[in-house]
Amino acid sequence: MSFRLYNYVLSGNCYKVRLFASLLGVSYESIAVDFHPGQEHKGEKLLQISPAETLPIMLADDMVLTETSAMLGWMASKFDAGKNWWPVNEPTKITLIIQWLGFASDLTLTIGEARLHSMLNRDVDVDRALAGGKRALRLLEARLTEQSLRGSQWLVGENPTIADIACFPYAALAPDAGLEHDDYPVIRNWLYAIRSLDGFVTMPGIHEVHKLRDTENTL
């Protein structure tokens, strides 16, 4: 087994790891954590593994990782021989990717928080979270528009990178928090492009691209 993931099915951050593992074709051990309603991530058992009180937690190569950027970076370094997802030999790209990994945390702190409120009734400053979420979606829309003028549908360079994976879940889950995608046509195209990647997996709230199936043999 390549790594172990302490996982919560409704978490966009846990989904980053599940999605990237599936895109890379990597299998792993998943341990379900009762984040809601059980708050198991704050329980003794998990605090012994990581005191951060956050999910996901990844155990990989004797490391205990709690930051999804580090997890995505580790997975790309380890399992992507072509170095497409994390192009370490290209200084400009790698720098921009780090920039967008930071931006992904803003999405978690805004849209992610607003979603916890609207879906699981968590006590958060929802007006601040929604205003921040809107600002973040506008920035993302602007970046993707710039990129599309250069002929690319991805955040950095001409291929999908871990920056796209990091920003995807909470951008895609914005409607869960009441922020619809209608005002962001370029984000919508980008979401569609990610959902169309080979090996894509869904999570609740993010649906698969419906394929017209060959029904000739089954009718």
Place this chain on the structure above:
Amino acid sequence: MLGLERAKDDWYPVAIAGSMGECESHTTRLLGFEITLHGGKNGAISVNFGETDLAVQVKFDHVWTTFCDNPRPLFDIPEGDEPGRVRVPCGVVRVKCSPLRAVENFLDIAHFPFVHTDILGAEPHTEVAPYDVKIDESKNEVIATKVKFFQPQAAKSAGDGIVTDYVYRVAAPMVSILYKTCPPKPEAQDVITLFVQPLDEETCDVWPWMALYDYENSMADMISFQQMIFVQDRSILENQIPRKLPLDPRMEIPTRADMTSIAYRRWLKRSGALYGALTEAV
């Protein structure tokens, strides 16, 4: 408001039993009114509406309350008390839709292959075979029986795909109970319910609860499975327009697969359970 007075006569779930610490309090809404929950000694929870203490009872691992001094009795689920079952309160999920739409969606099987793809259904197995629906007059409940559907992963405890048998029961306007094939114990049926707390006519808190025979999976696994299924429905429910459930058959045209839904809507109409419903075509 149509149906509000009738709706006030029912019991509604507002918390998981024992989930609040002593002196903890928390405000929520019920039928458009603000109510406050207080944690007491030994995990007890009391509920206030303004200066009034509301009646409270604990059943199915949840705290239920009502605005009525003489409410309709809370239904029973005798199977839920059978020894050996694991009882799983799954937490609350808020949905911006009529409480009635949340119940109706739970009664529908035709959406399984498209919304719960490769779990509760899969193409090309999309056909809903004929089944029986009736209103049980003695209990005043809607009952659908002989429902069968092919499911790739019917429960956390199911390995390969199986044809699952279902019985659906609507025991109150905002309560839906289903009994389905229990993969590890074929002679019994798993019980899965949706208890819905109507915050107002267009918003609800949904409290799924299960009583299963499953000795292999952890509690976290079972809760995750149910939350995954329910939150797959959530984004669909929030996109249903209008938000209230239309009872006029001209507004949303049913098909043969929707017999349970047709019976549910008729039953709501004739019971006057109109809170969260649209009674005329718009």
